[in-house]
Amino acid sequence: MSSPSLTEFLQRNLEELKKNGLFNQINVLQGGNGPLIHIDGRELINLSSNNYLGLAGDERLIQAAEKALRKYGVGAGAVRTINGTMDVHEELETKLARFKQTEAAIAYQSGFNCNMAAISAVMEAGDAILSDELNHASIIDGCRLTKAKVIRFKHSDMEDLEKQAKAARESGQYNKIMVITDGVFSMDGDIAKLPEIVEIAERYDLITYVDDAHGSGVLGKGAGTVKHFGLSDRVDFQIGTLSKAIGVVGGYVAGKRELIEWLKVRSRPFLFSTATPPAIAAACIAALDIMTDSAELQEKLWSNAAYFREGLKQLGFNTGHTATPIIPCIIGDEVKTQQFSKELFEAGVYAKAIVFPTVQKGTGRVRNMPTAAHTKEMFDRALTAYESVKKRLGV
Numbered sequence: 474m475s476s477p478s479l480t481e482f483l484q485r486n487l488e489e490l491k492k493n494g495l496f497n498q499i500n501v502l503q504g505g506n507g508p509l510i511h512i513d514g515r516e517l518i519n520l521s522s523n524n525y526l527g528l529a530g531d532e533r534l535i536q537a538a539e540k541a542l543r544k545y546g547v548g549a550g551a552v553r554t555i556n557g558t559m560d561v562h563e564e565l566e567t568k569l570a571r572f573k574q575t576e577a578a579i580a581y582q583s584g585f586n587c588n589m590a591a592i593s594a595v596m597e598a599g600d601a602i603l604s605d606e607l608n609h610a611s612i613i614d615g616c617r618l619t620k621a622k623v624i625r626f627k628h629s630d631m632e633d634l635e636k637q638a639k640a641a642r643e644s645g646q647y648n649k650i651m652v653i654t655d656g657v658f659s660m661d662g663d664i665a666k667l668p669e670i671v672e673i674a675e676r677y678d679l680i681t682y683v684d685d686a687h688g689s690g691v692l693g694k695g696a697g698t699v700k701h702f703g704l705s706d707r708v709d710f711q712i713g714t715l716s717k718a719i720g721v722v723g724g725y726v727a728g729k730r731e732l733i734e735w736l737k738v739r740s741r742p743f744l745f746s747t748a749t750p751p752a753i754a755a756a757c758i759a760a761l762d763i764m765t766d767s768a769e770l771q772e773k774l775w776s777n778a779a780y781f782r783e784g785l786k787q788l789g790f791n792t793g794h795t796a797t798p799i800i801p802c803i804i805g806d807e808v809k810t811q812q813f814s815k816e817l818f819e820a821g822v823y824a825k826a827i828v829f830p831t832v833q834k835g836t837g838r839v840r841n842m843p844t845a846a847h848t849k850e851m852f853d854r855a856l857t858a859y860e861s862v863k864k865r866l867g868v
């Protein structure tokens with residue numbers, strides 16, 4: 474039997490996705506990201522970005538990037554170990570370490586490759602990784618790059634984590650054992666139970682790894698989930714992205730000096746991929762300076778999120794158990810959820826439907842991420858749209 478050609482394989486799988494409503498048609502933004510965006514010539518209230526503090530379009534970041542463009546040019550020229558590290562990269566890492574209250578930090582080109590880099594540089598054959606079942610795809614892929622045994626524990630279920638940690642340690646089969654969790658989970662907006670996780674880790678001698686992509690800049694007066702719980706000296710790996718609250722792009726690990734030194738000699742995206750453009754690093758530094766100087770944007774973010782969440786609740790929506798500015802509006806049925814998001818779009822609100830397989834069957838939701846840059850007037854308009862779509866669809 475002859476094997477299908479590449480075209481046959483692609484066509485068959487694309488058709489399957491389209492038939493099941495799982496083909497994601499990507500929207501093209503005309504202009505930048507902010508509380509208002511433009512698609513197909515229409516203005517929409519944007520509730521789908523991770524630009525939590527509104528810094529992606531902030532004039533201070535733009536000016537810092539412009540100045541750095543003139544000073545350094547566009548590209549870094551090489552991987553950092555060869556010819557690419559510039560003073561601006563070093564300054565970014567110094568400021569990240571200060572921001573996270575750790576001894577040192579290392580910056581990567583994205584949050585995604587940061588997880589691939591950090592996990593695979595440390596975990597090896599004979600080790601085990603305990604990973605929350607709802608961890609981000611980049612953590613899953615980072616684990617796949619290692620020869621360590623990956624053991625999933627039930628989402629934020631501390632009994633299950635303890636059971637698996639005990640079994641793994643007592644089996645005597647593993648050398649290093651690591652526990653990995655997101656700090657804030659992006660589909661429900663719930664916060665990891667870090668105090669319990671750290672206690673279990675200390676009881677069973679586990680390495681602790683927290684990906685705080687959605688908590689950094691948001692919780693702990695900006696410093697993130699680990700700081701929020703006062704655990705800065707008890708977590709080994711603090712991962713963050715520069716693409717969400719910071720508003721630019723990139724990822725980082727903050728931790729002890731030896732860890733960062735090791736990642737600089739062993740992590741593959743650092744060693745084999747060209748450094749972040751210097752203007753990007755300069756914009757990230759400007760964002761960190763803004764966040765360190767004042768809590769104004771975080772306060773605005775939280776009051777905006779509370780306003781919008783309360784508005785949705787008053788309209789009778791189920792916002793699940795969110796504890797952060799990620800606000801799911803749980804509709805349930807997949808088709809209805811997709812329809813709800815489409816009708817919101819027609820009414821001028823951009824909030825994406827998230828359905829199975831990204832979340833469990835029957836828990837389809839429209840996910841909202843209010844930012845510090847939204848105004849009350851924008852939320853009121855969005856809530857009016859939610860109300861009328863709810864009535865029309867009988868949700």
Ligand code: PMP
Pocket residue numbers: 583584585586588609611655659684686687714715716717722723724
């Ligand atoms: N970790 C988590 C928990 C995330 O949500 C994301 C972004 N979706 C990433 C890592 C990847 O970050 P980036 O977009 O900066 O590559």
